[in-house]
Amino acid sequence: MRKTTGMALLRPGGPWEPFSFERRDLRADDVAVRVTWCGVCHSDLHAAEALTEGAPPLVPGHEFVGEVAAVGPDVTSFRVGDAVAVGNIVDSCGACAACRAGEEVFCAEFPALTYGGAENTFGGYAQEYVVREGFVYALPPGLDPAGVAPLMCAGATVFGALRTWDVGPGQVVGIVGLGGLGHLAVKFAKALGARVVVFTTSPDKQGPALMLGADETVVSSGAVAMASQAGRFDFILDTASGKHDPTPYLRTLKIDGTLCMLGTPDRYEPESMVMAMGRRRLAASAGAGRPRVREMLDFAARHGITADVEKLPATEAGTALARLAANDVRWRFVLDLRELG
Structure with a gap:
């Protein structure tokens, strides 16, 4: 031993x-x-x-x-x-x-x-x-x-989800939460060519989000601000670890848009009609297999992402x-x- x-x-x-x-x-x-x-x-x-x-x-x-x-x-x-x-x-x-x-x-x-x-x-x-x-x-x-x-861990988890849903140029992508996972999601989504918008409940994180490469920020605790985003997003990656209602984010998706959850709160209770009206999808993802991890490391090296x-x-x-x-x-x-x- x-x-x-x-x-x-x-x-x-x-x-x-x-x-x-x-x-x-x-x-x-x-x-x-x-x-x-x-x-x-x-x-x-x-x-x-x-x-x-x-x-x-x-x-x-x-x-x-x-x-x-x-x-x-x-x-x-x-x-x-x-x-x-x-x-x-x-x-x-x-x-x-x-x-x-x-x-x-x-x-x-x-x-x-x-x-x-x-x-x-x-x-x-x-x-x-x-x-x-x-x-x-x-x-x-x-x-x-x-x-x-x-x-x-954090990088493979967010990169795996972004690649699974083919995030790339021409898409508007939302990132919910700006922490260990969220800040890497911003970097990877931007490097993949998407327009990146960070949803945060903390106004003091708006500046850091932009410094990380986000194109825009939305304070998600504001009803007016969230209403202005309705039907805009191709894909949203929710990295927030605390329990919260995904329904407001579902409303911001385009027809056939996907909200992918990474956090593990006790439960989610989305409004089913919000999903049905627009064929919106609520999905989940966890980690990545070996080929995707290798791809992530190669991508990070090419784009200088850590x-x-x-x-x-x-x-x-x-x-x-x-x-x-x-x-x-x-x-x-x-x-x-x-x-x-």
């Missing part, structure tokens, strides 16, 4: 502290990654809030970059010292229809996630991670590694999650694992 150290929550409500544990020995097709930067995702916060007494220590993290520390004998794509990235899926059955189509995120056996599973208990808030070669990606040259880390990040030492994981809960970040935290331990 391979010993390593991570930042862990040992009990509900407790402090985040260094925690030593073991990774599996390398299998023939395994890559050991020395983690350098790991993004902090809302799902990490949800996992911390859900931790119960008696549960194993929580070491989150599913969007990270690093360097290859060792490889198994059958690995051919990577060598020790290569710069690499890993996302939120680290294995799948490889045999179901979804996996054969390169949509491992929808694996019929459910994909192996980067942490919280039977085998991958501990995630990327750690010095080292062991993963199958097929779920490791070459880090694009010329991009800030810390800014690439959030692309492996996440806007605030870097913190790994020992400040608790601070990052507390500030994330308070919506005090622009736009993604990344933890520096290089000095841990």
Whole structure:
């Protein structure tokens, strides 16, 4: 077994502290990654809030970059010292229809996630991670590694949705919410050639949205402002994580327009007649398979796209999650694992 150290929550409500544990020995097709930067995702916060007494220590993290520390004998794509990235899926059955189509995120056996599973208990808030070669990606040259880390979850999630619905030139695209996912959705949608409009409930985010590349902003809490957008949008990507009513956004869609939801509030209650009058669609999306992730990284490299990040030492994981809960970040935290331990 391979010993390593991570930042862990040992009990509900407790402090985040260094925690030593073991990774599996390398299998023939395994890559050991020395983690350098790991993004902090809302799902990490949800996992911390859900931790119960008696549960194993929580070491989150599913969007990270690093360097290859060792490889198994059958690995051919990577060598020790290569710069690499890993996302939120680290294995799948490889045999179901979804996996054969390169949509491992929808694996019929459910994909192996980067942490919280039977085998991958501990995630990327750690010095080292062991993963199958097929779920490791070459880090694009010329991009800030810390800014690439959030692309492996947040970036893949928004890019996958934008590409699935063929966002491109001539379209008017709305982005709901301006956070870790939303700010990357703005960058990718703009680079794909769309006219990008950001919906936000916070007037103070209008300026930052324009600086990120948005063409326009709409304060969605204003009824008059929303009414002025009726029937305008080809596609809207809703990245807001809080519970909210999608009906006002459905009204802004053109005939046959689509509103794609990425957040996971308790429930949505859209008005069915608003959807019927215009053949509007309410859809959902989650993550991306390996071919799409590779496409996303290539696209990001060509267009110079990375996440806007605030870097913190790994020992400040608790601070990052507390500030994330308070919506005090622009736009993604990344933890520096290089000095841990």
